[in-house]
Amino acid sequence: MTIPQEPVLCIDLHCHSTTSDGALTPTELLNRAADKKVTHLALTDHDTVNGLAEAQIAAKANGVVLIPGIELSCLWRSRTIHIVGLDFDINDGDFRAALEQQNRNRWARAAMITDRLSKLAIPDLLERATTEAGGDVPGRPHFARVMIEEGTVKNAAQAFKRYLGAGKVGDVKAFWPELEEVVQWINSAGGLAVLAHPRKYQLTATKLRELTADFRRAGGRAIEVSTSGQSSGDLGFLTELCMREKLLASQGSDFHFPGAPWCELGRIAKMPDGLEPVWHHFKQVPSVSAPA
Numbered sequence: 001m002t003i004p005q006e007p008v009l010c011i012d013l014h015c016h017s018t019t020s021d022g023a024l025t026p027t028e029l030l031n032r033a034a035d036k037k038v039t040h041l042a043l044t045d046h047d048t049v050n051g052l053a054e055a056q057i058a059a060k061a062n063g064v065v066l067i068p069g070i071e072l073s074c075l076w077r078s079r080t081i082h083i084v085g086l087d088f089d090i091n092d093g094d095f096r097a098a099l100e101q102q103n104r105n106r107w108a109r110a111a112m113i114t115d116r117l118s119k120l121a122i123p124d125l126l127e128r129a130t131t132e133a134g135g136d137v138p139g140r141p142h143f144a145r146v147m148i149e150e151g152t153v154k155n156a157a158q159a160f161k162r163y164l165g166a167g168k169v170g171d172v173k174a175f176w177p178e179l180e181e182v183v184q185w186i187n188s189a190g191g192l193a194v195l196a197h198p199r200k201y202q203l204t205a206t207k208l209r210e211l212t213a214d215f216r217r218a219g220g221r222a223i224e225v226s227t228s229g230q231s232s233g234d235l236g237f238l239t240e241l242c243m244r245e246k247l248l249a250s251q252g253s254d255f256h257f258p259g260a261p262w263c264e265l266g267r268i269a270k271m272p273d274g275l276e277p278v279w280h281h282f283k284q285v286p287s288v289s290a291p292a
Contacts, residue, residue, distance in 0.1 A: 010266045011279060013042040013067065014084055014196065014224065014252020019051030021139040023257035026051040030058035032258070038266040040279070042069030042086055042252070046139065047102040049090050067282065071196060072102065074182040076211055080173045081201065083182050084224070084250070087282040088191025095189035105175040106137040113143060116169045122150050140164040180218040187219050192278055194222040194250045199234045212241050222248035222278040226271055228263040239272045249275035
């Protein structure tokens with residue numbers, strides 16, 4: 001279900017394009033969002049805003065409101081955590097400088113993944129993965145595609161199970177800044193920091209409560225309460241966390257590619273009653289503000 005409001009809106013605040021690890025270009029993504037009746041979309045590519053200019057043109061052509069977005073990688077107690085930034089000033093100089101450093105971190109990570117996978121003897125692995133990423137920094141999905149082309153694995157699931165998934169040789173996490181620093185980048189650019197897909201970190205309930213509390217103390221403003229593929233129990237638990245830490249509530253499909261009906265643009269469980277939506281606090285996108 002999407003969110004019935006007055007007027008009726010369908011708000012998706014987490015998705016990806018080919019600018020990071022998505023399968024669709026920003027234009028294709030916005031075309032699909034319009035087809036799926038999404039009215040407000042945040043393009044949240046990993047550690048880059050390079051797709052936003054193209055996305056804005058496509059958003060206007062499709063009558064979709066585009067919210068400036070990004071998904072930033074960081075570390076919390078040596079564990080990789082993702083923070084979504086929303087409604088920030090994309091021209092903020094300090095924010096841009098931080099993203100340039102993050103981009104260098106991603107290239108260093110890609111080089112290390114290549115080095116760790118060198119035993120596979122795939123020729124020009126980094127170059128080919130970069131091509132798969134459209135010339136940008138390749139992530140693990142791009143390496144997986146090259147491995148499929150080479151016949152090293154049959155599909156992406158096998159690539160992650162054997163080589164790229166959590167704890168495997170190609171799982172590199174060592175280059176990210178600390179959570180507090182990333183939250184400050186977003187806040188300083190006038191944006192809202194959102195704890196992304198909390199149940200995907202495979203933390204115990206106690207650890208997730210600790211993460212959420214630390215995130216709030218660092219200046220984080222919201223938590224993704226409703227995301228793709230979660231159970232009703234997850235929705236209830238995240239609602240409790242959101243209320244406990246007095247955070248705003250966000251939502252998003254985390255869409256990466258077509259063909260996965262459980263992770264489709266705009267296909268998001270209804271926000272539970274009693275929560276304050278993050279979009280009621282957007283400053284640069286007045287059309288998403290709370291109804292008068």
